[in-house]
Amino acid sequence: MIDFSNVSVVLVNTSHPGNIGAVARAMKNMGLYHLTLVQPMDFPSSVAVGRAVSAVDILESARVVSTLQEAVGDCGLVIGASARSRRIPWPMLTPEQCAQKAVSEQKLNKVALVFGREDSGLNNEELQLCHFHVQIPADAEYSSLNLAAAVMVICYELRKAALAIEGVTAKSEDEFWDQEKATGVQVEHFYEHLERALIAIDFHDPENPRQLMQRMRRLFSRIRIDVMEMNILRGILTHIEYNLKAPEDRIKITQQDKLKEKAAQEVKDSLKGS
């Protein structure tokens, strides 16, 4: 089970209460619960409640403190999110690396993810209270995300990392597909049938093939067709061939089919009786 009880999100000096509400929502969406607010400009606030929607519980249980030292004092790992590289280089993580560190560290220690002010981010003193900095590789043209969007990106990475550890990854197509894939032999028979039908309708000229059958093969190998789909296509081809026949031949075929069906039914009935 995913447990982020040792991870907290710390917002420093947030000016817009709407952002605090949106952060609470992003956190709850990703399964994080502990929010610490360092000197929020306007909190508690009905605007924050409005933006939090069903994450009001996170706002209600938020811890409000007056310094970042106080907020991260009990944490073994502190990671600060920053849009800009600073003058003194600091160990820098990608969001994925940040998530790996946070997810493994939180088993033993408390972890804080620190986010700065909307207008000026985290100051140097605050950044130096962090063991690592994390930067979301946004476009250089405008790399500063909205505060709640930045929190969402980082929390989503934590969730992905935790899900991967739990082995919860997207199912491969083979795991949920309801039909078996067609075998090589079945597909070969289909190509033969397709070629016959294309010749019969004068679409394909074996004297001048123009790579048609290769292209058809490439199309169907890309799809990896299943048995049911293959049977449908074979049925369509059979109907095309049937409808190309002269009416008297069609009747003969239908009669032959009926005889075949009758014979098959008789075999079935005799087996039932035995």
Ligand code: SAH
């Ligand atoms: N103008 C500020 C950015 C403020 S955005 C600056 O230049 O620093 C508010 C907060 O969101 C930032 O302090 C940071 O914690 C987070 N944030 C925004 N964009 C980010 C990015 N690209 N990478 C990491 N954190 C980011």
